[in-house]
Structures are given as C-alpha cells and as structure tokens.
Amino acid sequence: MIHTYEFEQFPYVQTEEQKTGTVKRHPVVVVGAGPIGLTAALELAHQGIRVVVCDDNNQVSYGSRAVCYAKRPLEIWDRLGCGERMIDKGVVWKVGKVFRGSEKVFEFDLLPEADHKIPAFINLQQYYLEEYLIDRCRDFPDLIEFRWLSRVTAVHPGDDHVSVEVETPDGVYTVEADWLIACDGANSSVRTMLGLPFTGRFFQDRFQITDVVMTADFPPERWFWFDPPFHPGQSALLHMQPDDVWRIDFQLGWEADPQVEKSPDVLMPRLKAMLGEDTAFELEWQSVYQFACRRMDSFRHGRVLFAGDAAHQVSPFGARGANTGVQDIDNLGWKLKLVMDGAAPDRLLDTYDEERVFAADDNLLNSTRATDFISPKSPVSQAFRDAVLDLARDYAFARPMINSGRLSTPTPYVDSSLNTPDIDSFAGRMAPGTNCADAPVGDGDWLLGRLGGRFVALTQETDPGLSTLDVEGITVDVLVVGKDLTDPTGVLAARYDMRPGTTYLLRPDQVVAARWRAFDADRIAAAVDRATCRA
Amino acid sequence: MALNTQPNIAGVDDFYQELIDLHRDRTVEQSLKINARLVLLLANHVGDRAALSEALRIAGQDVT
Numbered sequence: 094m095i096h097t098y099e100f101e102q103f104p105y106v107q108t109e110e111q112k113t114g115t116v117k118r119h120p121v122v123v124v125g126a127g128p129i130g131l132t133a134a135l136e137l138a139h140q141g142i143r144v145v146v147c148d149d150n151n152q153v154s155y156g157s158r159a160v161c162y163a164k165r166p167l168e169i170w171d172r173l174g175c176g177e178r179m180i181d182k183g184v185v186w187k188v189g190k191v192f193r194g195s196e197k198v199f200e201f202d203l204l205p206e207a208d209h210k211i212p213a214f215i216n217l218q219q220y221y222l223e224e225y226l227i228d229r230c231r232d233f234p235d236l237i238e239f240r241w242l243s244r245v246t247a248v249h250p251g252d253d254h255v256s257v258e259v260e261t262p263d264g265v266y267t268v269e270a271d272w273l274i275a276c277d278g279a280n281s282s283v284r285t286m287l288g289l290p291f292t293g294r295f296f297q298d299r300f301q302i303t304d305v306v307m308t309a310d311f312p313p314e315r316w317f318w319f320d321p322p323f324h325p326g327q328s329a330l331l332h333m334q335p336d337d338v339w340r341i342d343f344q345l346g347w348e349a350d351p352q353v354e355k356s357p358d359v360l361m362p363r364l365k366a367m368l369g370e371d372t373a374f375e376l377e378w379q380s381v382y383q384f385a386c387r388r389m390d391s392f393r394h395g396r397v398l399f400a401g402d403a404a405h406q407v408s409p410f411g412a413r414g415a416n417t418g419v420q421d422i423d424n425l426g427w428k429l430k431l432v433m434d435g436a437a438p439d440r441l442l443d444t445y446d447e448e449r450v451f452a453a454d455d456n457l458l459n460s461t462r463a464t465d466f467i468s469p470k471s472p473v474s475q476a477f478r479d480a481v482l483d484l485a486r487d488y489a490f491a492r493p494m495i496n497s498g499r500l501s502t503p504t505p506y507v508d509s510s511l512n513t514p515d516i517d518s519f520a521g522r523m524a525p526g527t528n529c530a531d532a533p534v535g536d537g538d539w540l541l542g543r544l545g546g547r548f549v550a551l552t553q554e555t556d557p558g559l560s561t562l563d564v565e566g567i568t569v570d571v572l573v574v575g576k577d578l579t580d581p582t583g584v585l586a587a588r589y590d591m592r593p594g595t596t597y598l599l600r601p602d603q604v605v606a607a608r609w610r611a612f613d614a615d616r617i618a619a620a621v622d623r624a625t626c627r628a
Numbered sequence: 629m630a631l632n633t634q635p636n637i638a639g640v641d642d643f644y645q646e647l648i649d650l651h652r653d654r655t656v657e658q659s660l661k662i663n664a665r666l667v668l669l670l671a672n673h674v675g676d677r678a679a680l681s682e683a684l685r686i687a688g689q690d691v692t
Contacts, residue, residue, distance in 0.1 A: 472660065476664040484669070
C-alpha cells in the first residue's frame, strides 16, 4: 500500500464520437499514457499537432517502477517544459558504489565534468514523473485530449489511415487516425493484435523490487552489492527516492518461489538484515519479476509506429528502459511533423526505425552484458565473474570490468543515413549523429535551451549575412556565437572544437547533422535535404 | 599476426612446472577459479585487443 502519494482518478468522459456514433479522423492517436506516451503527446503538441491519448487505466503508475531518469531524457523533458520540476523533486545523484560482501570494490562518477544544465541522473517515482507530464499536457488543452478507461481492442491498418476500436465503460466505438503511436509497454496489445514478433532472450532469474519508507543516513548514491551479508549468494541494489522512499532490488535466483519471497516472513527479515535491526521502516510497494532482452524486427509498420517498451525491452540494469523510450519520441516527433506537413517524404519515417533500432541494439547489448555479469549462466561464467570481483579488491585493472549495469547514455547514430559525412577535420566528440553536448551560453542560459524543435545552424562565422535560411519549406535558424549567444567560459568552443567560421547543422532532436569549417548556405541546404530524406 | 605464437618464454620447462604446481592438490573447482584469475591477469597485461581476440579464437577451435 502506497502511503506517501495520493493517486488522482482521472475523469472518464464519454466522447461525442461515441455518444453520437460518428467515426472521426484524428491526426495522431497515442496508445498508452505511460512516460513514453505522455512524452509523445507533449512532443507532438510542441510541433502543433493535435493528439488523442488512449489509456486503459485512469491513474498514474502504481509503484516507483522506472525510478532512474538519465540526463538525456531529462534534457528532452526540459525542452518540453517539465524537466525542471522533475529535477527539483527528484533525488539528484551521480556516484555509484559497488560492494562485494560488505567491502567497497569500485566507485564511479557519471558526470565528472561541470557545465551541464541537467544532472547525470535523478531518482523519482514513476507516479510523480507521470503526474508532472500530465500536468504539462494540461497546458495544451486544444492539442492534447486524454481518453481514460479507453482500451484499444482492435487495430486495422489501412493505406492512408489506421482504424482503431476502443472499449470504454459505455461500450466499443471506432476511432480513425492518420498515424498511430503505440506506447503501450512490453506487453503491447497493439503489437499483439498486429501479430508482430517480439524476439530475444528471457533470463532465468527473478528480481524482487521493494519500496520502503524510512529515514536513513545512506547518501544519495547508487549502491550495488554482489553477495551481500544480508542476502548471501545474490545481488542487491539500493536507491534513494524523494519522500524518504527507498528502492531496494533483491536478486532471487531462478529456483526461488516468488510467492514465498513476497511473504512478510521471508521479506521482512531480509530487509531488517540489510537496513539494521533498529531501523524503523514501512513497506510501501513490492513486485517480483523476470526480465527479458528483446525487440521488434521493425519499429515502423506503415502508419503504426512503436516506441518504448512496446518496441524494445531491456533488463533494468543501466536504467535503459524508459530512458531509451523517451529518446525514441525525440527522434520520431520532428520526422512525423515534416512528413505530415508534406515537407519531407514518407521514407523519413523509415529512418526512425533505422536510428532507433540501432540505439535499441546498443541498449540490448549493454543490458545483456550486465545481466550476464550479475546473473552468470554457467559455472565458468560464475568463475570469471567471481575472479573479477576477487581481483578488483587489490588490483585496479579488474575494477572497470565490474558490470553492475552501464548506465544509460544516448547512442550516437554514427552510421545514420541522415548524417552528412565530415569533409573537414574536427577534434572532440561532436561527430555527425551525436547528441549535442550542453554548454553555458551567457546570462544563465544553456546551449540546449536554444536548440531543438527545429533545425539550427550554429556558427562562429561573425556575419553569415542572414538570421534564417529557408530550405524549400524547412526553416533553419542561424545562431551566431558571439552575437545570438555567447561562450563566456569557452566550454562551447572546447566541446564543439569551434573556431572562427565553424558551422554545425543541428537537427530538431539536438543531434549533429553536419559540420564544416566555414559557413556555406548551399552546403547547409544540402545537409538539410539529406537529414530529411529529400536528397 | 598480432598474437605471438612463436616460442617466447625463456626457461619454458620452469614455467610449465610452476603452472602445474599452482594447481597441485587443488580441486577442479579451485583450479577453475585460479585459471579464471590467471586469464584475466594475463589478458590485461597483453591489452592488445586484436591479440586477445586471436588467442580466444585459437583457444576455442577444435575442442573435442
């Protein structure tokens, strides 16, 4: 029972469509009002697109669930106008510690450099996150319509639209959409109804996640134990959340009976052993799960687009689930807008599949590797894992081999067909396909706050002679360093290897599309065409 | 080839005896642990990724 949060029941209202039996065509229907579906609604509203969100429930997520939100999704939510509230409420952290038994063997810092607006990570219960996203959606009453207690029961893809049957307390009615975005989670009913495969690996292990309420002196860090004294032979994870709620994950092993593990007779002594006999705590929420690493073959099926866990599911080590899904939407939103406006060809949406499958595979690889380390599948795998932990105590070389989850960072689209390959030489990380690094740009502003939502040419050409560039219906805003924004600390120049003349073309999702050592409008136009499949 | 597969250890009989002595009076489980540590220590010393991949490939081939 969750005591620290009051769940609002969102009102179910019968739609006019259902009441009058008329079938209405909507530009976009989003299925699922979780973190990904809500982000999709906000992203589209920012693009000026009307969106209907259907969810089979009428309240935010029960339980802390995703908990850890990474820098990149927070940057996206900041662009969409609700990141600061999440960061203010969340527990900001960047240090992770790894223990073997009761001894610390490894420590890492996820954001070792200064001068980023957004922290490396925050912990926040998923219900707060969804609440803030919904509150932000309410700022767009003309563009975002929620339909609660509305379960999608059939999907009929057509050539120029998708027809959806929706079941409400008043029965079943039909909704048509130009585009359908399925954000309905790992057990996606849209995916199932379309008969699309979801393949990969299931892991023969179970994990128990528990939220407890307590006042404790643990620091705001990620603590991970291999073989802790309070849970021998398994692993455990501790995270601080707001409201004195603590998240504890216990590895159970494959032999464990979930019903037994959930029972207070077993769980309470384990928690007491971990938290201390004298520590007062209250059980808030718990769940036992088995996880999988799998994905769909393609995230696009005509006018149905899949995002988040509906498209790809990873193990939780590394916080790559929701964090990846939000980046799916970041990638999809502007592409869908351009295609809907007729400013780019339909095949631009195929690059959503191309780029996000590439990212999903990176996430799957990382989370599978972490799972193999945490939960070894053979005696030899176990021997190597234990050897790493044994050696790490005295020998530095083994410490980076310890894999308790490589935490979510954006996957650069290094081979994307939308990138314009470099013709000039550059140092540093900002190669085409890479997510823009942040930097202070004067007056307390941040670079990422000036980018996004449209194409930007960021240039150190003193006088490019124009403030916008119209590339056949696509507007590129020209931002001149030293005029439109400043580089008071030199961090921008360092991170982007800027020199006089250096020009970057940045996509609406804050990804580098191209870069040159001189400002050249023709080259920018060609790169825009390439980044929008018009070339 | 990145991996040196030519004789490279001076006093190779001494080394071989040391290796066998390391495992003397150990159970198979203990030897498994020792070998895992040994592989990791040596792999880190080699460092060269191409050489390591070549060694892994040769070690894994034709195992009956």
